[in-house]
Structures are given as structure tokens and as C-alpha cells.
Amino acid sequence: MDDTDRTLVGLLLQDATRSYAALGDAVGLSAGAAHERVRKLRAGGVIRRTTVDVDPAALGQGVLAFVLVDSSAWMGDSAEAFAAVPEIQEAHVIAGSASVLVKVRTSTTERLQDVLRRLYDIPGVSGTQATVVLETFFERPPDPHSPA
Amino acid sequence: MDDTDRTLVGLLLQDATRSYAALGDAVGLSAGAAHERVRKLRAGGVIRRTTVDVDPAALGQGVLAFVLVDSSAWMGDSAEAFAAVPEIQEAHVIAGSASVLVKVRTSTTERLQDVLRRLYDIPGVSGTQATVVLETFFERPPDPHSPA
DNA sequence: CTTGAAAGTCGCTCCGG
DNA sequence: CCGGAGCGACTTTCAAG
Numbered sequence A, B: 001m002d003d004t005d006r007t008l009v010g011l012l013l014q015d016a017t018r019s020y021a022a023l024g025d026a027v028g029l030s031a032g033a034a035h036e037r038v039r040k041l042r043a044g045g046v047i048r049r050t051t052v053d054v055d056p057a058a059l060g061q062g063v064l065a066f067v068l069v070d071s072s073a074w075m076g077d078s079a080e081a082f083a084a085v086p087e088i089q090e091a092h093v094i095a096g097s098a099s100v101l102v103k104v105r106t107s108t109t110e111r112l113q114d115v116l117r118r119l120y121d122i123p124g125v126s127g128t129q130a131t132v133v134l135e136t137f138f139e140r141p142p143d144p145h146s147p148a
Numbered sequence C: 001c002t003t004g005a006a007a008g009t010c011g012c013t014c015c016g017g
Numbered sequence D: 001c002c003g004g005a006g007c008g009a010c011t012t013t014c015a016a017g
Helices: A002-014 A020-027 A031-041 A077-085 A109-119 B002-016 B018-026 B029-043 B079-083 B109-119
Strands: A047-054 A063-071 A088-094 A098-104 A126-139 B046-056 B063-071 B088-094 B100-106 B125-139
Touching: A002 A031, A002 A098, A002 B046, A020 A031, A031 A047, A047 B002, A063 B002, A063 B079, A063 B088, A077 A088, A077 B125, A088 B018, A088 B063, A098 A109, A109 A126, A126 B079, B002 B018, B002 B029, B018 B029, B029 B046, B063 B109, B079 B088, B100 B109, B109 B125
Parallel strands: none
Antiparallel strands: A047 B046, A063 A098, A063 A126, A088 A098, A088 B125, A126 B088, B063 B100, B063 B125, B088 B100
């Protein structure tokens, strides 16, 4: 994982339809060498898959909310229970007063309420605290060049 | 946007390298018809771009945190200020006691602390409250078939 | 919407250096 | 790592039903 690899990842994040010839040009390598590097990035799990960036609003999911889930029991094995709710896009176990933080997308706030209700069906869930997003400034992929 | 379109989007979310012939087979259409539908989904902004799914940990960004940002002023025009911090992956204006919620990825908690310090450099920011993620259950794209 | 065909591009793999 | 050569597959567009 040198800086050339990071640049390749950055280019693919912007547009994964680039040809290997174009990738090579951008980093000063031949198409074959660029191809080999990308192949290794995929094999090594850095690049998981080629996918598509979808506008949630265009799919009718214009409401975004983050929900803090309180629990009265250990939630470390509840991943599938959260995954079973299709409106939940992310679920994280967190440090702090709450136990789990989930990111939810729905069409309306009524639907959001419905998701909250379903959260209570998950064993151990004792409470929820929803925060509705008014405006999303941006959502972007990780920066491969981030100093971090 | 009928159900066939949603299925096409779902297939492309899983693997955007699928050929139009394979897409057509999956939904019972010819390759040409599938191609035309996907073209329209792109033109209509439903599909924004073809990209790549990257493992943040493989990029050295193993620490994930959500930060509630309190403010003493209107933050509606501060999108660029947040975007200028590369470790910030998402920034949302929220309803509730805090003003902005940001999602941050760094290599270490020390780096996270550094990001928090930079947040205070943004005009209007009066406080932060960071929640560190202990384990991510899952992160996935929106479900195009979600009843929403 | 279908089938079929054409032309161009690219993926992918091989080689020799 | 480079350059080039080669084959197969895919994209993209078109016509005609």
C-alpha cells in the first residue's frame, strides 16, 4: 500500500469505469502495471467490490435519522436482528450511555416511527432516541490519502 | 421507476461489473432493454456514479466515531468548513439539542482528538460530544425495494 | 419491448526485455 | 516495471419487427 495504490483507490472511488490505461496514465504506470496493482488491491480486500452510488431520495427514501438504542442486555450478538430491518442502513455498537447507534432511511416520518416500533421487537432493546436529519451537508467515501 | 428498475439497481449495488446481458437475464429483459433502463437511471440521477467499495480499516482508518457538534450560531452555511476536514465522512444538520452530526474515521483515537480540535476552528462551533464505535454490525447501501 | 448485426473499446493474458 | 500482441467479451448504437 504505497502512495500510488492510494491514488489508484481514489481514482476508482471517483469513477470505477475508468480503463486501466487511463488509470495507468494518471499515476505514471503502464496499463498492465495498473491492472496488476488493482488486482492486488481487490485480492487484499482493500477494494471489496465494484458498486454503484444511488441517490436515496430518488428511491423514495428522503427521511434520514440516527437512532440511539438503549438496551437492558448485552447486544453484541444482535447484528442479524438489526439487519433484518431493511430501512436500517448502518448499525454500530457504541461506547457511552446508549448501546447501539443505527442509521435509518425512510420515505416519511410515519415510516420512521414504524421502524422505531420494530426496534422494540429486538430482544434487549429498552428504549430509543431518534434524531432526524434536516439537511445532509455531504456523504462521501473515506479519503485514501487521509493522513490518519 | 417500476419494480424492474429497482431490481436492476439492487443488482448493480451488489456488483456493478455485471454485463447488460446478465442484468437482462435476471429481470427477464433483453440486453438492449436492460441497457436502456440503466442508461435512464443514470440520466435521471438515481444512479449517480459507478464506484468502488473500500475497506476503511485497510486504509488505516480503523477508528470510527460520531460527533455531535454544538453551536452558538447558524451553521447552515458551514458545509465547506466541515468538508475541508478529510477525516469527516458525513456531516448532517440535525433537529435536536445539538446542531450538526458528523461521522469521522481516523487511524487512532489520538487522531480523533485532533479532528475534534479542528472542529473548534470552525466558526460557530461551541462544543463537541464524541461517541466512539466499538464494533460495526454492518454498513450497507439503501435497499431499493424497501417499502419506504 | 424484441432480435440481430456492426463497430469500437476494453479486459485479460501472454510474451520478451 | 515496460512495451506490444492477441483473443474474447463487452459496450454502444443502429435498424427492423
